[in-house]
Amino acid sequence: MAVFKGKKKETFLELLINFPSNFVRSIFRHRYPNNDVDRSEVVFKNFFLHIHPVKCHKSVLHPFRTLGLGTITACLFFILVLTGVVLMFFYVPAVDRAYGILVDWLDTTPFAMMWRNVHRWSAQLMVLFVFLHMSRVFYMGAYKGERKFNWVVGIMLMVITLFLSFTGYLLPWDQLAFWAITVGASIAGYVPGIPGMQYNINKLMLLGSTTVGQDALIRFYVLHVMVLPLLAGTLIGVHFWRIRKDGGLARPPDAQRPDPYRVVQRSDTKESFAPGVKRTYGLMELVRGNCPTVNRGPENYVFTWPNLLRAELMVFLATTALVILLSLFIDAPLEEIANPSKPANPAKAPWYFLGLQEMVSYNAFWGGVAIPTLIVVGLALIPYFDRNPNGEGVWFHKSRYLAIFLYTTFMTVQGVFIIVGVFFRGPNWGWIWPWTENFARH
């Protein structure tokens, strides 16, 4: 009987011949994923892909389930990091250099315009898609049940996205940037400060000074290129990881439950098994959740490779295409250099803050501080106060009509505020009609 003595030692020639495939195999521990084993391995043995599950539910792959909004947002973040790094090679965060460098750079450096445009439009789109994504999640009731906290993480990411965009707005150091940030910072100044202190501590902390200047620029720079991206990256990781741990993307419960539901045995609870099932897969002492039964694959599940990854690639390409096309036809604005003595009238904040500015124009404290805080806190608390158990993973579930109505009204009002702020506000924040002669900002 032949005894298996391990692998036969290769000759040197064989070593040379096998070197390429060995080398590849040392990187990828699986073959081309054309069978189920490799399809599994390609996901769980790859650092970059293992945030995905090996298999995912068929229903969530349908394009009209999620509209790919979350993925688009993530793609935009990826594009932003990439282009941002390129921009960092040229930029100097000094008030006397920043603008000049930009002007210099744009006409003399190959593809400068592309990098800048892509960065700018991605940033704006990201803000937009964050909101769209949030709305999608809300309308689908996807924050319910296990996914409560992931919604909160999402709200945090929303705030960070806004801050990222806001801090980046200042860096070109042109009039647009300067006055938008001045307005934004003055909104921060409406937050009650320390009583008895000469200056408002919040504005002071944001700007590093009482006015927008060199201190603010370096502060915004560091926040924009390091602190906030790291924070956002980490939270995005958490956000993704939670999706998996909370049972994948939200979907309506399956018609029949194929898998036993098992509760982990704890000292204080009783162990419970689904009756009639002998063996299941799962780390039963630790993990709570559905366990596939041995010998019975989960129904309606397909492999991530290629189904999910292909969809993701497509979303990524589509996003890139959109951004590139936008960049090709619309140039990122760069106005004249920041001039503190020549205030723009009206000085407008970036568009996503114009709703705020519009509210500030009615009442500084309520519009600028109280209501926004209430909005953020209120949004974060939605999953904890929504008592309706129905509608998880279903677009516009009938039983949620009130929630949907309230949310839609709220978003519409905010949208109207923003539209009013962008198009209908002229000098001294007075009302103008966009189709009548509206005058240059001087």
Place this chain on the structure above:
Amino acid sequence: MKNSQNAYQVALICFAFVVLFGIAAFAIRELFSEYKAYQNRYKQLAKFHSSFTGAEMISFPVGVKQIFIANQNTGVETVERCISCHLCLDLPHFSKVRIVQDANGKQVLDEKGQPVLEPNPDYVWINLEKQIAQLQDPATIDQLKKLGKNTQVKKRLKQASELEKLKTIKIKNKEIQVEKALQMHPLIGTETRPFQYHPLEQYGCVSCHSGEGRSLVAKRAHGPVFDGEYETSDSGLKPQFLEIDSSNDPRFAKMYNHKPAHDLIFQTTPILAASLVEAKCVQCHQPLVATFATPDEKRDIKMLISNYQKGRELFVSQACYSCHRIAGFSRNNVGPELTQSGLNYPWYIKESIVWPQADLPSSTMPNFKLDHEELEALMTFLMAQTGNTKAVSEVDYQIALSAWEKGKQMPWEEPVRMQDIVSAQTVFATEGCASCHRLQGFESKITLDAKQKQWFTKLFPENIQAIELAKIADDYAQEIDENIRVNEDKPNILEKIDAQFPALIESFYSNFKYALRAQDQHYRDDPIQLNAYRERLRRILKVYVAEYGLGRLIAPPLNWSGVFRDDEWLMGHFRNPALFTTKSLMPVMPFDDTKFYMLIGMLHKLGEKNKRELKEIWQDRGFDPAACYQRLCSSCHGADRKGNGSVAEWIFPIPKNLRDSIFLQTLSKERAIHSITHGIAGTPMPPWGKAINDNQPILSASEITQLVDWLYQDLDGNADQVKKWHYGPLDVIEEMKREKNFLQPIVSEGSSEELLHIFFKQQGDNFYIKDKFYTEENIQESKKFFINNCAACHGKEGAGTGVRASTMVEAKPRVFTDISWMQSYDDMHLLRAIKFGVPGTAMVPWGDQTTAAQRMQLVLFIRSLTFPMIKQKELQDLLFKVFDQKVRIVEETRCITYKKLENLEQELKIAKDKLEAVIQTKEPLQVGSNYVHIHNLQEKIQSFKTMDLLFKDLTQLLKEEKAIYSALGSQILAVQLPDAFIENFKTYIEHQSIRFLMNEEKLELKLPSEPSFFNMEMLDKIISEYTHKIDIEKSKISSSAQKSTVQTLTVEQASYIQLKSNILIELKRADALRQKQQDTFFILYYTNH
């Protein structure tokens, strides 16, 4: 499954392609950049150049060319890349012209000191043209064709078309002429080579031309300058400020007309085109005073910034300086400050001038309809304003500025001699008055007789349009040349102004400016005809000015103001226009009082003259109401009587629509005659039946009646039929009786006749509610009613600023704070207006909603609105009467002595000349007597000079005394004091002051007959009353309320004590000043004798 997989694959491939396409598009943009096109073209041209000069081609590497300009302080250098496209800025063979040199290689200069230029035979573009012409020469080609050398013909033509292609570059589907970009920089002034005085590597391009030097794309580097080349983002209607004549308008008409659209917001520093470059010269060089410059250079500089100088003059002559502040130049600060206007964009400045309401809808600046030429100069001046120039150190600038702020006088602020009508007219024309007002009485060398005048007015009506003007000037050329001829030799006032300020007069008439250039294209090749045409127009303009007056029609014309306005009115109006004409836009001109008096004198003189002329015409042709209306009324009420005259837009209230039959019918002829005769106080409607000098008003009573009859052509206008005018005080009483609701505080029964005297006091035909009814209750009661019912139009303060006021187009709500108007109508007038309303306006009858007592209360309230102002005005009137007239007398005497001084100086000059001659004769006696004569003269001159100074001192002292009383008066009016106290104060002022009289051109003094003293008893009484009150309050039980009452009372008392001490101190000062006045006068007196 398969299907979806396929769909996925197709989608993936598509998206990948889109991404690749996008990146490729960016790559293509990088590869074919604009500057490379220019550089390649330059290479081809250089090759072409060397092909016919034979010179060896210098190798030229394609790439970005840059100039680095070191920063003044530390820091990064500035980069400019203009020369990446503009490659030939210093190459002589790219210059159209070259300098003519004499045998020694020196420049040949013309009579102006400018180098003489000649066409450059070496000019590449000309040679290119020549070469093309040569290749395409039909004769040669025919010859070659005959010889059968068709290939050679083809080759030649191909060569020619290739050379032809060199002339243009296609960038983004736009053909661009390269010749403009690839050219040598023109020589400035006396330069012999480009950049001689401003080396390119040291100054670069941007320091003079502005724009974005770092950019490599024309659009961004140049910014939005030329019309049609860039996308603009205008929307909506824009008022057209001038008639457009695309073939003849200057190039500047199309520049800086639009704000940039989105893609140009990207780069908003435009290059300064046309003469605007001069603004940059001035930002570094102090205008005209380059200390290092030789006279030649100074002349050069003056010539180089001529447009800036013109703009500076325009800033004064168009009255900009009377509203806008420029530190170190003009003081008034009604409109936005322009000290740093150079930091704005040119199109913003242009827009703000031609359409002031564009950026600030509430702006009251009129559109002056400046022509392109004036706009260009004015913009140059405004673009140059950046505060300090680089030529002056910051310290020197601040010193100069503070000297100016402390009152260093600008030329127009200096005192003048008062009785000089020519200089008064010059001031009117050149220092801003004419920019808004039109004034008749400016004569020129051209005079027309009565018949010709008739012909002229028929051919050229006052409101003639520019196009018509141009057409008539051409069509009736012969007739015009026959009639409008120079008949006098001596230059008249218009010629004098023209000589001193060229092109100023025509700047007030945009239709003439338009007409002047209307034939430019037509007579392009015939300069003689063109000149004749322009000269003819200028002659027409002179007659037009003589006939209709000099100046614009923005404010009411002043032709006859001197006839019906007295000195007090005019002076008061100069000092505070809005007090005399409600909501007047007129700024307070930064003039010395003497200049105001000078202008007043001119108004009187010209007014009388114009009146005489008018009367003569009416005598000749008979009085024609229609013509009279056109002459006197149409500028406000409009030629078609609809209240839309050219001035109507800028005056308050809106001129009445005289076609409104309801209004006219209710007004009744009687009232209309009254309004025309006496004018309407507080509004621009003048009293046509008033004359201050003689008994000859502009319109006599019968003429006014005729005019009114004409206005009421088809209407009855009988007052008897209008109920309103029958409503008298007795009716008011009857109504109150009927309603059993009497005006408080007195309710008494009695016959209507008796009650009439209880409620009303009668002054002539006027009835006023008696003073005792002005109780707090009545006023508070009616205030509530007023705010609820009337304030929507009349405004809460009665200033006519209610929310509905802005929408009214026929007539605006009456302004109740207008003292002049309020004082010119009695209480019955107000009562009638409230009860019956004012038909033709938004004022509805309130008779049904109110009781008679309520209406009377309302009148009380409305009257009470003006009380504080009336007191203030009365005080000011008194001060004017007491002091200003004295100042005027002193100034007039000063003028007389000054005249004598001038005569003496003239005599001295003659005597000195004579002495020279006498010395030649060597006769000692005569020489001696001449010396004595000269000595005497010099002594006399000295004494006159001293007198002049003393006069100045006296004026100053009088002004100081006035200031003291004025300040005291406002203090007294600010606190609640009984009327008697104020009366006391007034009589004190009147009695105390010294009177100066002018007797036979000498100043005489009249001291107050008896020394009066100021009665402080009343104030003392008030103070002691307070002490009493405080004592009572203090004796109460201590509480926080009591404490605060004590405190308020103490503070109030302190204010009275303060007032008292102020009065004592200030009156002492006034006494001292008066003593000084006396002393000065006596010194004067003895110097004189």
